[in-house]
Amino acid sequence: MRTAPENVRRVACVGAGVIGGGWVAHFLARGYDVTAWDPAPDAEQKLRRLVDAAWPALTQLGLAEGASADRLTVVATLEEAVVDAEFVQESAPEKLELKRDLLTRLDAAAPAGVVIASSTSGYPMTDMQTTAADPSRLVVGHPFNPPYLIPLVEVVGGERTAEDAVTWASRFYEVAGKSVITMNREVPGFIANRLQEALWREALHMVANGEATVKEIDDSITEGPGLRWAFMGPMLTFALAGGEGGMAHMLDHFGPSLKSPWTRLEAPELDKALYDAVVEGCDEAADGRTIADLVAERDRGVIDVLRATGRLPRQEDPR
Ligand SMILES: NC(=O)C1=CN([C@@H]2O[C@H](COP(=O)(O)OP(=O)(O)OC[C@H]3O[C@@H](n4cnc5c(N)ncnc54)[C@H](O)[C@@H]3O)[C@@H](O)[C@H]2O)C=CC1
Numbered sequence: 001m002r003t004a005p006e007n008v009r010r011v012a013c014v015g016a017g018v019i020g021g022g023w024v025a026h027f028l029a030r031g032y033d034v035t036a037w038d039p040a041p042d043a044e045q046k047l048r049r050l051v052d053a054a055w056p057a058l059t060q061l062g063l064a065e066g067a068s069a070d071r072l073t074v075v076a077t078l079e080e081a082v083v084d085a086e087f088v089q090e091s092a093p094e095k096l097e098l099k100r101d102l103l104t105r106l107d108a109a110a111p112a113g114v115v116i117a118s119s120t121s122g123y124p125m126t127d128m129q130t131t132a133a134d135p136s137r138l139v140v141g142h143p144f145n146p147p148y149l150i151p152l153v154e155v156v157g158g159e160r161t162a163e164d165a166v167t168w169a170s171r172f173y174e175v176a177g178k179s180v181i182t183m184n185r186e187v188p189g190f191i192a193n194r195l196q197e198a199l200w201r202e203a204l205h206m207v208a209n210g211e212a213t214v215k216e217i218d219d220s221i222t223e224g225p226g227l228r229w230a231f232m233g234p235m236l237t238f239a240l241a242g243g244e245g246g247m248a249h250m251l252d253h254f255g256p257s258l259k260s261p262w263t264r265l266e267a268p269e270l271d272k273a274l275y276d277a278v279v280e281g282c283d284e285a286a287d288g289r290t291i292a293d294l295v296a297e298r299d300r301g302v303i304d305v306l307r308a309t310g311r312l313p314r315q316e317d318p319r
Pocket residue numbers: 014015016017018019020037038039040043090091092093094098102119120121122142143144145
């Protein structure tokens with residue numbers, strides 16, 4: 001029995017690390033009752049710490065009526081987590097076999113018809129749904145870190161997912177305050193990660209070759225194109241590079257010279273030297289700030305950008 005997306009009250013979050021915990025914080029802030037399960041012995045403590053750390057940002061964003069961190073219940077088994085769930089969000093580690101087994105167990109335990117979404121950042125649902133008794137209700141709902149602040153969710157089904165499960169999930173996420181892209185086919189890396197991974201591939205090559213430091217790479221985005229990307233994507237941004245001729249002139253002008261950068265590089269070898277250079281470079285770039293400091297800084301930054309670009313009411317303008 002599938003509750004209408006607008007009437008859902010109880011959500012289950014399975015796997016409560018960085019992303020599962022972020023989903024828990026998001027759903028609590030939107031006024032849902034949330035039941036969470038994670039097999040790690042210290043999971044509940046970590047989860048409640050994450051929710052507490054996120055709550056100031058969520059309060060600034062505006063809590064839904066009745067929203068409270070007290071509406072989180074952490075349970076001891078997967079079965080208890082989903083027994084009366086009206087929607088299930090799976091956020092377990094990115095390991096194909098583990099996801100396959102977990103989705104099979106969730107499908108066996110959740111009420112019939114309830115949609116089960118995976119936060120996977122890359123596996124096609126077709127590969128994850130192979131052993132589930134009812135694969136028709138399994139979808140990908142790929143979020144961005146932290147799910148309680150970054151609006152986007154990419155929704156896509158697998159070969160054995162029913163179209164109505166994809167439609168239901170997209171509508172549910174919208175009702176729950178997310179910005180949804182519903183994909184009509186499976187694409188490796190979905191959309192945004194495919195783009196991010198291309199950027200990251202180039203960044204890792206530059207670090208490996210000593211062409212740029214970790215800090216220079218980060219500054220090149222935050223002081224450069226990143227400022228535009230918060231409100232205008234790479235396509236329209238580049239259309240403006242063509243002046244009055246727009247994208248057509250941009251392609252005529254720059255297309256031929258872009259062939260080399262488009263085809264030059266393959267995946268970098270993630271050997272120990274590159275691994276160490278990236279980890280140490282991030283420590284240097286953090287310059288004494290802890291992960292908790294950086295999370296708070298990121299949360300403030302995203303809220304400022306959401307306000308500045310009109311996606312949130314400005315503070316002095318309570319609409
Ligand atoms: N970290 C990120 O930026 C993003 C991650 N994702 C996806 O979210 C999912 C979770 O990733 P993270 O939260 O980063 O990982 P994480 O390592 O922070 O959390 C994973 C959690 O799953 C728990 N876990 C381990 N075995 C489990 C099982 N059998 N069943 C349920 N839970 C289990 C662990 O105890 C841990 O708390 C992955 O599929 C990942 O690709 C998606 C978007 C962004």
